[in-house]
Amino acid sequence: MKLIAESGSTKTEWVLVEGIYVIEHAFTEGLNPYFQIRREISRSIRLQLPEAFFKRKIDQIYFYGAGCSSDEKKEIIKSSLITQFRAPVEVESDLLAAVRALFGKKTGLGCILGTGSNSCFYDGEKIIKNVSPLGYILGDEGSGAVLGKMFLSDCMKHIAPQELADEMYEKYRITPSDIMEHVYRQPFPNRFLATFSFFLHDHLDHPYVSDLVKQNFRNFFLRNILQYDYQDYPVHFMGLVAFHYANILHEVAAEFGVKIGQIQKSPMSGLVNYHTQSIHLE
Template sequence: MKLLVDSGSTKADWIAIDDSGKVLFTTQTLGLNPEVLDKDQIIARLDDRFDILHNKSSVTHLYFYGAGCGTDRMKNFLAQVFEEYFAKATISVQEDTFAAVYATTPKGEKAIVSILGTGSNCSYFDGNILHQKVQSLGYIAMDDCSGNQFGRQLIRGYYFNKMPSDLAVLFEKEYNLDADVIKHNLYKEANPNAYLATFAKFLIQHKDHEFCHKIIKSAMQDFVDNYITQFDNCREVPVHFIGSIAFYLKDELQFVLEQNNLKIGNVLRRPIDGLIQYHALNK
C-alpha cells in the first residue's frame, strides 16, 4: 500500500493506492507543517484518523509533500517521525512544490509553479529539476499573496479603522474579533498561520468591494515582483498555480499576470488527484 499525502498548514489530504493505482481509501487530517508542530502533535493528528491508524503497518511507501518542508532539517525531522509511525514503509518527504509540479506540469515541460494557499511558494521546473530563487522564512516574514497574509491584512485593516464601515459590519458578523480571542489564537494555539488564513474566505466573498479588491491586486503584484520575476525566463514559460487562493481568485490572478506579460497556465485547487496518476506510472 502506498500513501500519498499533500499537506498544507491547514489540512492534509491522504490517499492510499495499490500498485496499479487503485484507490483504497481517502481521508483528511489537520495540516502537518513541521515548522509549527512538534512530534507529539503530529502523531496525535495521525492517530485521530482511523484509516491511518488501522493501516499503518500495511504501508510500504509514504510519499509526503508538505508545507514547511523546504529545508533539510524540517524534512529529516518529519521523516524520522514517519519512520517510527509507519515502521515498514519507505519514507519520502518533499516540499509541497513538488506535488504542485507533478500535478500541473506535463512531463518534460518547463514551467514556473506557484502555490497560493495558506502559505505561498514559487519555483522553476526545467523539465527535470526544481529550482528556487527564494528560500521561505515562514509566514511572519514572507508568504506574499497567501491566505494567512490576507487574514493579517483584514485584521489590521479592521483594527486600524481602515476598513470601510459597511464591510466592517459584515466582518464583525462573520468572525469573533475580540482582541483577546485573536491574540489567544495567534500566540497560544498551534498553527497561527492557518488561523489567519480562515479570514481569507471573507476577502474572496467580498472581492468586488474596493477595499478587498485593492488588497488582492496589491498582493498579487507583490507575488509577481518578489517571486515570479526572480526567474529570467518567466515570460517564456507558463506559470502554473496550486491552492485555494489561486483557484478562487483565478480571474484576478490572470488579469495581474497579463498586465505583467506573463502567461497563466493550469490553476488547480489541490494537487492530490494528479499525484495518483504520477505515482501509479512511476512505481
C-alpha cells in the first residue's frame, strides 16, 4: 500500500494506491514547511485527512511539496508524516512531482504555473538545472500570486480601470486596508494574492486584464525559460494558472519561439502512473 501526496501552497492532494489502483482520494489545505512548523503540519494532516487513510497499513509514503527543496525543510514534512503513519517517507519537491508526471522517464523542460511558479531541465531521472523561482516577492513570475499582486497593486495605485477595481472590492467584500493586513500580517499571503487570479480569469475579455496576464507570462519566459536550452526540447506545463490561461500562454510562448507540449492541471494521475510503473519495472 502506497500513500502519494502532492502539495502546492494552496491545497494538498492525497491518494492511497494498492497495486495499480487508487482506493482513497482526498484534498486538504496546502502544506509548506517555509510557512508552517512541524506541529502545524501534523495537526493539519490529522484533522483534515479522512480517517480511512489512517486505518490502512501503509508500506511507503511519497510526498511532493512546495517548499521542499532543502534537506532541512524536507525533514519537517518527513517527521510529521512518520509521526502520523509510522511508515517510510520520501519527500521531494513539487517541481520533481511535475516533471515525473509530465515526462515520466523522458527528457524535457518542465514548468509549474500555479499559486507559485518554477521551472527546470529534467533528464528523465533527476532535475539537472533549475532557475531559482525566488518566491512571490522576488520571483514567481507567471504565477497566480504574482498576477494577483500586480492586479491589487494597480487597483490600490488607481492604475487599474476603476470599474474593475470597484467590482473586485465588492465581490470580495474587501478594502485596501484589508488587503494590506492580509499581505503583510496574515499567514500565507501568496495564497491570498493568488485568489485574485480567478477574478482576472473571469474578465479576460477586458484589454487591461489580457495585457496584465501577457506581461506576467512574458516575465516568466524572459527570466526563466530563456535561460535553458529551450529550442531543442518540448516545454510542458503543470498547474491551474497554466491550464486556465492556456490560450494566452500559447500566444506568449510563440512570441519567444517556444514550443509548448502538454499543459496539465494536476500531477497526481501522472504520479500514480510513475510509481505503479516503477513497481512493475523493478
